[in-house]
Amino acid sequence: MPEQYTTFVSGVIPLPVENVDTDQIVPARFLKVTDKEGLADALFRDWRYEADGGLKEPTFVLDKPAMYGRKILLAGDNFGCGSSREHAPWALVSWGIRAVITSSCADIFQGNALKNGLLPIIVDPERLRQLFDLVAAEPEVELTVDLDSQVVHLPGDEDLPFEVDPFSKLMLLQGTDELGYLLGKAAAIDDWEATHPARVDTRPKGAAQRPAA
Amino acid sequence: MSAASRQPRTLVEKIWDDHVVTEQPGAPSVLAIDLHLVHEVTSPQAFTGLRRRGLRVRHPERTVATADHSVPTTPRNLPILDEMAAAQVRQLETNCREFGVPLHGIGDPSQGIVHVIGPQLGLTQPGMTIVCGDSHTSTHGAFGALAFGIGTSEVEMVLATQCLLQRRPKTYEVRVDGRLAAGVSAKDIILNLLSRIGVGGGTGHVFEYRGSAIEALSMEQRMTICNMSIEGGARAGLIAPDETTFEYLHGRPHAPQGVEWEAAVDRWRTLPTDDGAVFDRTITIDAGALEPMVTYGTNPGMGLPISSNVPDPAEAADDQRRRGLEQALTYMDLQPGQPLLGQKVDVVFVGSCTNGRISDLRLAAAALDGRKVAAGVRMLVVPGSDEVKREAEAEGLDEIFRAAGADWREAGCSMCIAMNGDQLSPGQYAVSTSNRNFEGRQGKGGRTFLASPLTAAASAIAGAIADPRRLPGIETLAAVGGR
Numbered sequence: 014m015p016e017q018y019t020t021f022v023s024g025v026i027p028l029p030v031e032n033v034d035t036d037q038i039v040p041a042r043f044l045k046v047t048d049k050e051g052l053a054d055a056l057f058r059d060w061r062y063e064a065d066g067g068l069k070e071p072t073f074v075l076d077k078p079a080m081y082g083r084k085i086l087l088a089g090d091n092f093g094c095g096s097s098r099e100h101a102p103w104a105l106v107s108w109g110i111r112a113v114i115t116s117s118c119a120d121i122f123q124g125n126a127l128k129n130g131l132l133p134i135i136v137d138p139e140r141l142r143q144l145f146d147l148v149a150a151e152p153e154v155e156l157t158v159d160l161d162s163q164v165v166h167l168p169g170d171e172d173l174p175f176e177v178d179p180f181s182k183l184m185l186l187q188g189t190d191e192l193g194y195l196l197g198k199a200a201a202i203d204d205w206e207a208t209h210p211a212r213v214d215t216r217p218k219g220a221a222q223r224p225a226a
Numbered sequence: 227m228s229a230a231s232r233q234p235r236t237l238v239e240k241i242w243d244d245h246v247v248t249e250q251p252g253a254p255s256v257l258a259i260d261l262h263l264v265h266e267v268t269s270p271q272a273f274t275g276l277r278r279r280g281l282r283v284r285h286p287e288r289t290v291a292t293a294d295h296s297v298p299t300t301p302r303n304l305p306i307l308d309e310m311a312a313a314q315v316r317q318l319e320t321n322c323r324e325f326g327v328p329l330h331g332i333g334d335p336s337q338g339i340v341h342v343i344g345p346q347l348g349l350t351q352p353g354m355t356i357v358c359g360d361s362h363t364s365t366h367g368a369f370g371a372l373a374f375g376i377g378t379s380e381v382e383m384v385l386a387t388q389c390l391l392q393r394r395p396k397t398y399e400v401r402v403d404g405r406l407a408a409g410v411s412a413k414d415i416i417l418n419l420l421s422r423i424g425v426g427g428g429t430g431h432v433f434e435y436r437g438s439a440i441e442a443l444s445m446e447q448r449m450t451i452c453n454m455s456i457e458g459g460a461r462a463g464l465i466a467p468d469e470t471t472f473e474y475l476h477g478r479p480h481a482p483q484g485v486e487w488e489a490a491v492d493r494w495r496t497l498p499t500d501d502g503a504v505f506d507r508t509i510t511i512d513a514g515a516l517e518p519m520v521t522y523g524t525n526p527g528m529g530l531p532i533s534s535n536v537p538d539p540a541e542a543a544d545d546q547r548r549r550g551l552e553q554a555l556t557y558m559d560l561q562p563g564q565p566l567l568g569q570k571v572d573v574v575f576v577g578s579c580t581n582g583r584i585s586d587l588r589l590a591a592a593a594l595d596g597r598k599v600a601a602g603v604r605m606l607v608v609p610g611s612d613e614v615k616r617e618a619e620a621e622g623l624d625e626i627f628r629a630a631g632a633d634w635r636e637a638g639c640s641m642c643i644a645m646n647g648d649q650l651s652p653g654q655y656a657v658s659t660s661n662r663n664f665e666g667r668q669g670k671g672g673r674t675f676l677a678s679p680l681t682a683a684a685s686a687i688a689g690a691i692a693d694p695r696r697l698p699g700i701e702t703l704a705a706v707g708g709r
């Protein structure tokens with residue numbers, strides 16, 4: 014279950030690449046895990062490491078010492094496209110990322126991120142360009158992410174408002190999750206099922222469908 | 227309900243309305259799920275979550291599991307070499323046993339890629355809501371079902387409650403009219419759409435593919451199109467059920483039978499989009515003008531008609547796009563302006579949930595019959611399921627592939643995702659019938675050209691990207707698919 018999402022201040026990790034897909038965020042060979050922990054190592058693996066296990070030269074942005082401990086990722090358009098794997102937000106969160114600022118996010122990624130305590134902040138493309146410029150000019154700049162008021166505070170008292178689905182916001186702020194909410198709807202689900210018969214039965218029918226051994 | 231039923235509605239709106247359990251202002255709808263498909267990669271953490279909360283699977287009889295992503299495609303009597311993959315498959319077996327979920331595991335005659343076996347078993351039916359922890363769940367939309375991929379947290383929710391929290395999607399009409407030329411297929415339609423709208427073009431929407439060119443497609447070709455909806459950013463893509471759909475489904479193991487069949491067909495006939503229903507967006511494609519398509523870059527939206535040249539980043543619309551294109555061409559090691567035709571390839575892969583069905587294999591085999599895979603090219607043909615494999619072998623397709631010098635394998639995802647040891651070496655070029663050409667998707671440093679089974683076969687023979695329309699006898703050859 015995610016922790017409560019509180020306001021935080023952080024430097025920014027710039028990643029000016031469009032269409033960053035989930036295969037880059039976590040390469041498929043790391044999907045064989047049966048738990049969520051320890052995926053930080055797999056994050057952007059093939060952009061960070063050579064085949065022999067050494068860091069790439071020049072080092073990928075994540076591995077620059079100045080970036081350690083930063084919680085905001087600034088990324089190009091359509092971040093998180095590709096598969097439905099939740100391993101991508103798990104890896105970002107286990108690295109310590111808590112917000113991704115971009116101009117659009119893949120649907121599934123956005124949903125998965127919100128369910129795991131990672132906040133996608135969507136800004137318009139012009140604004141995204143300005144933010145990249147700002148971070149290029151002032152690499153040490155710190156932003157404040159305030160989910161409750163739905164703003165990112167920029168230096169010089171400038172506020173950048175953002176939209177977030179109100180329901181997801183509530184879940185994040187309370188640190189509860191959707192399963193808890195759904196379990197609370199058990200009575201409504203019972204009622205609905207009483208008048209809607211099952212459409213299909215997945216159990217094996219006849220010998221041809223029975224497992225071989 | 228009454229107001230909603232009087233207004234003309236689209237196919238997806240009808241299915242949606244039919245499955246809303248309850249709605250609360252400010253919250254997403256609680257949507258009932260008819261069928262939940264489970265596989266080994268995205269489910270272990272969900273079952274762990276159930277145990278932690280002391281929950282059961284609410285409807286194991288509406289849930290079905292298979293192992294597909296990490297299973298080897300070498301002969302099944304060899305042990306799974308990769309210890310982590312083996313652990314994942316064992317974990318799935320334990321979870322299914324403990325929670326009573328039917329499993330089509332390794333050795334089961336129905337085993338295969340989850341999106342191939344659902345339709346094959348007749349589990350996938352019109353009007354249903356179908357989910358799976360895999361983004362290519364959109365495949366099942368070919369039957370007029372609302373089918374989409376979910377994450378592991380949602381897998382846990384559906385296991386526990388048979389419901390999901392969802393917001394009503396927007397609708398996107400993809401109208402494809404006209405007649406495809408011989409050698410141009412469903413894969414080329416979807417690659418063309420993606421090249422036009424880009425990989426984010428359908429975000430927040432559900433596609434409905436319609437028009438005379440779609441109606442003329444077989445079920446398997448429809449699945450190829452719906453499969454790649456997610457590549458355009460749409461979580462689902464649907465095609466209205468019609469006689470082709472009913473004919474495909476009739477008599478399949480889990481399809482309704484007898485009087486139930488008649489009742490189901492009557493219900494399914496009410497599903498197609500009403501005249502006058504409004505879509506949020508529309509795009510039209512002229513099927514007659516399509517060429518075979520091939521991708522040149524590192525996302526499925528970077529595709530071109532096969533007779534084109536690689537684009538020049540200098541001509542890109544803006545800076546970000548230019549950088550994206552430069553990065554892609556560097557990764558692919560292609561030169562701006564070079565023709566796609568004639569680009570050398572090392573590997574050809576025919577398979578996956580996009581193009582690993584019997585009609586796909588028939589087309590590839592027809593193209594290869596009596597010919598040879600070019601020297602130095604490795605061709606892998608991987609059936610999408612055990613049943614596809616048996617069918618292909620009964621028709622002698624395996625013999626044709628072997629005689630041509632191709633490698634005939636066991637069913638699975640294989641080189642589509644390169645989790646099971648079937649993969650490209652760094653720098654190798656592959657023509658692949660799968661759905662993703664991301665960096666490293668088919669093996670670290672591997673370079674992928676996405677294309678149709680016919681283009682793949684033509685390229686295997688030539689040892690380079692080749693136009694299937696130039697295959698001798700293409701007119702008759704292109705008609706062998708069926709289904």
Ligand code: SF4
Nearest residue numbers: 362578579639642643
């Ligand atoms: S064949 Fe490829 S895309 Fe399809 S389910 Fe398997 S890994 Fe996913």
